[in-house]
Amino acid sequence: VTISSPMLVIVVGRLMRKMLPVSAVRKGKETWHLEISVGGLVSALLGLKEFEARWIGWAGVNVPDEAGQRALEKALAEKKCIPVFLDEEIVHQYYNGYCNNILWPLFHYLGLPQEDRLATTRSFQSQFDAYKKANQMFADVVNKYYEEGDVVWCHDYHLMFLPKCLKEHNNTMKVGWFLHTPFPSSEIHRTLPSRSELLRSVLAADLVGFHTYDYARHFVSACTRILGLEGTPEGVEDQGKLTRIAAFPIGIDSERFIRALKLPQVQDHIKELQERFAGRKVMLGVDRLDMIKGIPQKILAFEKFLEENPKWRDKVVLLQIAVPTRTDVPEYQKLTSQVHEIVGRINGRFGTLSAVPIHHLDRSLDFHALCALYAVTDVALVTSLRDGMNLVSYEFVACQASKKGVLILSEFAGAAQSLGAGAILVNPWNITEVAASIGYALNMPADERERRHHHNFMHVTTHTSQEWAATFVSELNDTIVEAQIRTRQ
Numbered sequence: 094v095t096i097s098s099p100m101l102v103i104v105v106g107r108l109m110r111k112m113l114p115v116s117a118v119r120k121g122k123e124t125w126h127l128e129i130s131v132g133g134l135v136s137a138l139l140g141l142k143e144f145e146a147r148w149i150g151w152a153g154v155n156v157p158d159e160a161g162q163r164a165l166e167k168a169l170a171e172k173k174c175i176p177v178f179l180d181e182e183i184v185h186q187y188y189n190g191y192c193n194n195i196l197w198p199l200f201h202y203l204g205l206p207q208e209d210r211l212a213t214t215r216s217f218q219s220q221f222d223a224y225k226k227a228n229q230m231f232a233d234v235v236n237k238y239y240e241e242g243d244v245v246w247c248h249d250y251h252l253m254f255l256p257k258c259l260k261e262h263n264n265t266m267k268v269g270w271f272l273h274t275p276f277p278s279s280e281i282h283r284t285l286p287s288r289s290e291l292l293r294s295v296l297a298a299d300l301v302g303f304h305t306y307d308y309a310r311h312f313v314s315a316c317t318r319i320l321g322l323e324g325t326p327e328g329v330e331d332q333g334k335l336t337r338i339a340a341f342p343i344g345i346d347s348e349r350f351i352r353a354l355k356l357p358q359v360q361d362h363i364k365e366l367q368e369r370f371a372g373r374k375v376m377l378g379v380d381r382l383d384m385i386k387g388i389p390q391k392i393l394a395f396e397k398f399l400e401e402n403p404k405w406r407d408k409v410v411l412l413q414i415a416v417p418t419r420t421d422v423p424e425y426q427k428l429t430s431q432v433h434e435i436v437g438r439i440n441g442r443f444g445t446l447s448a449v450p451i452h453h454l455d456r457s458l459d460f461h462a463l464c465a466l467y468a469v470t471d472v473a474l475v476t477s478l479r480d481g482m483n484l485v486s487y488e489f490v491a492c493q494a495s496k497k498g499v500l501i502l503s504e505f506a507g508a509a510q511s512l513g514a515g516a517i518l519v520n521p522w523n524i525t526e527v528a529a530s531i532g533y534a535l536n537m538p539a540d541e542r543e544r545r546h547h548h549n550f551m552h553v554t555t556h557t558s559q560e561w562a563a564t565f566v567s568e569l570n571d572t573i574v575e576a577q578i579r580t581r582q
């Protein structure tokens with residue numbers, strides 16, 4: 094008799110590169126090209142020895158025909174991934190609409206869409222209906238593959254309705270849910286028309302996790318104020334059922350970065366960059382081009398610094414690497430042109446025939462190029478207006494063992510809770526303060542830099558993604574055992 098080990102079923106809104114393992118491109122009627130990422134969550138979950146992992150998510154492509162769907166299922170199965178097929182209309186209403194146009198901005202304190210209030214209110218219900226429908230489609234796929242003993246871990250704001258769908262079908266299923274974004278103050282959450290339904294569905298999970306204690310506290314207080322439920326230090330209780338709520342700050346696979354820096358091609362790249370920017374201090378920003386990352390605010394602060402410190406004008410360069418995302422959304426297009434406009438103005442103002450103060454790239458860099466950039470940086474600038482955690486700040490610290498550069502970090506990123514003692518914390522809205530911090534960072538004496546770096550490096554290399562995943566899953570298991578004991582008593 095063969096007993097298979099329990100499966101950790103990881104359900105994500107979208108299977109994709111960076112955080113998640115795979116992206117799919119159709120090459121022919123029944124041929125798919127899959128790109129697999131080894132970074133982020135994938136390596137975190139490889140560390141979970143007692144479980145095998147399987148991924149379920151929307152493949153990010155529309156596959157209307159049966160033959161294409163079967164071929165994609167087959168190709169993904171080899172990578173331990175199972176696709177959920179969503180048609181174009183659902184993607185429009187659910188993924189682009191409710192997830193990215195409503196929940197994403199709201200959870201980052203940007204409020205509900207306001208351009209055309211009536212149209213938004215009217216379409217709100219249909220987007221929420223699509224959200225529920227899509228979550229049920231994810232649940233159907235989970236149910237199809239689920240075996241007793243498996244643990245189901247749902248991720249992010251795309252799947253807040255999933256715990257309820259799963260538990261309604263099978264109340265003994267072990268279900269955890271983790272939010273990668275901030276959970277906002279209950280005063281923000283209560284503006285959402287579907288506020289109660291969403292909270293109740295999340296509460297169907299056995300364990301609910303957030304990056305920081307503050308987000309967990311906001312969630313509990315939303316449950317208290319909106320649903321009238323009692324919040325205890327352990328979680329939220331509803332009609333005798335306790336949902337455990339806790340903070341599980343994510344980390345990175347720091348070893349992967351440290352190892353990469355030793356590779357000859359990365360060392361060569363580091364030397365090239367050092368030569369190219371010899372005589373200048375390097376400042377770095379790496380972000381997805383998203384409103385929440387505070388890119389215009391960062392560049393304006395850099396401009397103010399140059400304005401006030403003429404002697405630095407030819408001695409410092411800001412490299413801003415911004416991967417475009419959600420390029421079909423007008424707000425994101427507007428942001429791109431706004432950033433280009435500011436960069437152009439500043440380069441025109443402070444550049445010379447031989448050098449410009451800002452290099453702005455609208456693209457993603459491969460892993461090795463990114464490591465080399467982190468390693469040559471003197472000051473990293475993370476100015477998110479809100480950010481669940483912010484892994485860029487962790488990655489920078491992991492690559493700074495020799496340089497011991499300075500991290501300027503927004504107090505509105507979750508990472509401020511863990512790297513606050515080593516970083517210079519700033520309010521990104523306060524451009525004068527950020528400009529002053531740039532000056533402070535560039536002039537920081539070596540012993541202070543070392544002390545600050547040491548603090549952050551210790552944190553980043555001990556609070557890894559592997560540890561994060563293992564802690565969440567083991568807590569989920571414990572929660573269920575405790576609940577069983579309580580029921581027996």
Ligand code: ADQ
Binds near residue numbers: 459480
């Ligand atoms: P993101 O908003 O995507 O993640 P972040 O945590 O910084 O933000 O992770 C971004 C990842 O993409 C990093 O691994 C980074 O290296 C990579 N990346 C960004 N720009 C890049 C570029 N130009 N080229 C190459 N790689 C690039 C969401 C939440 C965060 C939370 C994470 C994890 O918004 O707050 O920390 O999930 O939970």
